[in-house]
Amino acid sequence: MIRGILTVGGWTLGSRVLGFLRDMLIAAVMGAGPLADAFFVALKLPNLFRRLFGEGAFNAAFVPSFAATLTVAGMAQARALAERMATLMTLWLALLTGLGIVFMPQLLRVLAPGFVDEPLRFQLAVELTRITFPYLVFICLTALISGVLNGLDRFAAAAGAPVLFNLLSMGSLFALTPFVATPGHALAWGVTISGVAQLILVWVAAARAGMPLAIISRPRLSPEVRDVLRKMGPGLIGAGVTQLNLAVDVIIASLLPAGAVSYLYYADRIGQLPLGVIGAAVSTAMLPLLAKQLRGGKPLSAHRSMNRALELSLALALPAAAAQAALAWPIITALFQRGAFGAEAAAATSHALTAYAVGLPAFILVKAYLPGFFARGDTATPVKIGLAAVALNLALNLALTPWLQHVGIALATSLSAWANTAALALILRRRGHWHADKRVRRNVPRLLVATLAMAAVLLVLRMAMPDPGGSTARIVVLAIYVAAGLVTYFGTAHLTGALPLGELRRLRRR
Incomplete structure (x- = not known):
């Protein structure tokens, strides 16, 4: 497990460093005005669906089933399951993408209602999101094949794929800006191009691992596929609670003055460094391991694995959160204050970063606790907790935003994450699936x-x-x-x- 965590975390760290370079370029070129707000909404919308239909719900349902099939029935049956899921995902996401492109103005009226009263910002958001939306199909298929690689204990290619996203985004900003309407359009095209590149990378890695997958084959609802779909339904909310909370944040931030969406985006990007390196790495490595240990009748090994993962998570999350809170202003000014991103934007962003830092350990602990449910095939319980967390986040947003503006949005997200973490830990403990051992x-x-x-x-x-x-x-x-x-x-x-x-x-x- 430690090797898997370090492999995923190492590649994710490299991706985050490149992501900072990309965001520094975006801040210098576009600052925190209407164009930046429009691009960040265009980026967030396909990423929200990706994390719900791809990394979140899909991994929660598919990876344990794939690992169990691989252990019990062998490579051929596991490959058949992966190909059938790939076919269904391609058909479903292609339909969703087509509908999204056609009805994008109506969709953004719901997800960014504050843009409607500003025709320029609204039209930019519609155009840019139509360009980025096909990214959803490519990146969700990338998540599927990444789940296959994780089930095969191959973590490097899947963890390294986001590096292409950052490299191609920066390359597009330089190469395409002279040929399109705005730098935001160049970045949007870079997002979609990177989705194609990431899919090719993980497909080649799976083929080299002995499992080349047919993305499109004859659809078939086998019992294994039905089981994955049944578990995936509630997992859309259970594994995507943080993303749903962030969607609520965007809706409310769009109602604030121009720049609020950008302040929250830049602050969240800083928080995503430890969350991606630690939280995503722990979750990715733990889920197939716990599934195999439980399937093999080794509940004590699963218990020890969860405690070590939680201990490692806290050992890295606590200092990261404290450092972000103490150094919010130096971090933001050093990374972003140049070009179009001035001192006022830096101050507003640093306040949001401090508020996000309050919840950073909770964001990471959620990633460590969820595999304890998903590895046992339980996606319903996280759904119930997730719905309560989303409702709490909305209530806190409405209560805090009038007083704290965009900082209230970040603080509401952090507080709801702590409530989510506490509920997950309490239920696992009551069921006897986890308790803090002596070492923890x-x-x-x-x-x-x-x-x-x-x-x-x-x-x-x-x-x-x-x-x-x-x-x-x-x-x-x-x-x-x-x-x-x-x-x-x-x-x-x-x-x-x-x-x-x-x-x-x-x-x-x-």
């Missing part, structure tokens, strides 16, 4: 001590080091903050026994 109970308080020590050092450094001004100087100062935080956290964690250096060396070698 011993180490978590020590990790909190190390996190508080790191936060104190960072705050003292911030008071001692004023804003130097200039992009290069800010990046240097941010690097000093990061180095000081890492030394303080891991040094304190070693001294308290939460993360002994010898264990870290063993993890690195593995």
